Amino acid sequence: MGTAGGLSAVEIAVGALRAVEPEDLRVLRAIEELMARYEHVPVDAIVRASGLHPREVSYRLDRLHEMGLIRRWIGPYTGYVLRMAGHDLLALHALVRSDVLEAFGKPLGVGKEADVYDALTPDGRRVAVKFHRLGRTSFRQTKRVRSYTREGVWADWYIRSRAAAKKEFTALKLAFSSGVSVPEPLARNRHVIVMSMIEGSELADVELLDPEPVLADVLLNVRKAYTRAGIIHADLSEFNIIIRPDGGILIIDWPQFVYKDHPNALDLLRRDVLNVLGFFRRKFAIAIEGDVALDFVTGLRSDVPGLHFGGSSTT
Structure with a gap:
């Protein structure tokens, strides 16, 4: 799920970070926002939400689809949803833009409910970046049955993952400030948490x-x-x-x-x-x-x- 050419969602997102342009981000954010209302987001809704010309939106949708960041659905109309890599890219872009992250390294651990990667901050500090993935298994099971996203499954994954990241970040802040031996929480965006390096x-x-x-x-x-x-x-x-x-x-x-x-x-x-x-x-x-x-x-x-x-x- 959320991969192309054997790459993980995070690897796709990190590679795309260097290539995405402001118009790409406007389209991605429009789809992200509209996924709360649509099972598959129609092109005309993306045009309205992004504020871009229809031809520009069409170009960006083709480009983002090729990059592995969005999924195209063709039914009575053509619609789009973010792939896992698209969600990852939006979170990573926000963290890079806010000077929390600068470079990304290897995976530290991949589990059923989260992927953890190492990364560097702009001042050279090694940190751990945790991508919450709640509901990933149920989505994979759904994909084996149907070729497109079942209503609610993808939105459920993202809502649950984002809520889990927010909740864990709260716990880490409370625990760390109370002297509990936990990773130091540094930043959160969407379903992604940045914390001090986990070694051991x-x-x-x-x-x-x-x-x-x-x-x-x-x-x-x-x-x-x-x-x-x-x-x-x-x-x-x-x-x-x-x-x-x-x-x-x-x-x-x-x-x-x-x-x-x-x-x-x-x-x-x-x-x-x-x-x-x-x-x-x-x-x-x-x-x-x-x-x-x-x-x-x-x-x-x-x-x-x-x-x-x-x-x-x-x-």
Whole structure:
């Protein structure tokens, strides 16, 4: 989906960044806006929304279609939608124009719900760029059944992905400002988040020689998120805890977070804690009582027997 010639959507978008002209962007933005109203955006609607001459719009539509940024549908009328690469390009163009990003590198990870790439800021800082892709699987399944977009599927993907990026960016800002070990949130546009570089390996893939301090670090950060930032990850596992090269941790992937006053907050917090404890029990034979750990992360107690929290503040 959203690829051409074997390139990923991001690769298409990055390549097109150097080639798109102001008129191309006006047409792309017009289609983006009108996709909320049309399953397939008619050409006359694009003409009105872009403010360009019909011949200019026709030229730009052919050009953008060739570049792999839009999809053409031919039925009772000819209509267009943005491909994933078109959405990516609009977000990346805005981030480049606002001096957040300058150069793009290799993929750091490609998952079911997000793609993460490395990039450089204008001052040479390496950063991670996360493209939310919620609903990507359902869209691929739809494409196998029909040759054009089923009503609502594409719009649903984009709306959900944009909402997930906005929600995760909020969580990262709250967590980072409260001293939680998360990537530093730098910028967001549409469904794309720019954050400090994510370096290391998933906890699931790491052989720890001394696992107790890592478990203590995870629980301490869950506590900080809850007691200081007032949030709960709500999807915590060994797959979104990163072990950095220096041995510290990063907790990533926050789009499902909830506030501590959520009706199911304690159930979700308990699930997070039990997921982590279960992993450390299975892999490292460390047995910590769930209720004891839950009391610690909620601030009801200041220690967990068997774990040492060093000089770190537990308030």
